[in-house]
Amino acid sequence: NLRAWNLDDRISAFMSVNAQDVSLPAGTSQQTPVEAFVINAWGESLNGKTVTFAVTAGDGAISPSSDVTVSGGLAETQYTVGSTVGVSTITATVTEV
Secondary structure, X not given: OOOOOOOOOOOOOXXXXXXXXXXOOOOOOOEEEEEXXXXXOOOOXXXXXXXXXXXXXXXXXXEOOEEEOEHHHEEEXXXXXXXXXXXXXXXXXXXXX
């Protein structure tokens, strides 16, 4: 028996978040692009989804703090390294509409 509920293909299921540079020297104000790819449960990219980015641990800044996905389900921001040595965590959240 196959049962399926809420098979709305507009709802995001997965997101891949990647940074171009994963190691930056503290205190230099260097930047790296951060990309989030949003797809549904069938692996189809979702355009028009709002992705909110935030530094949730460590030091540094994100700008802009949100972006809307475009072709391929891509949303982008820039991370600027802070002055404190250590690991920073960037969290991306998708807003369902």
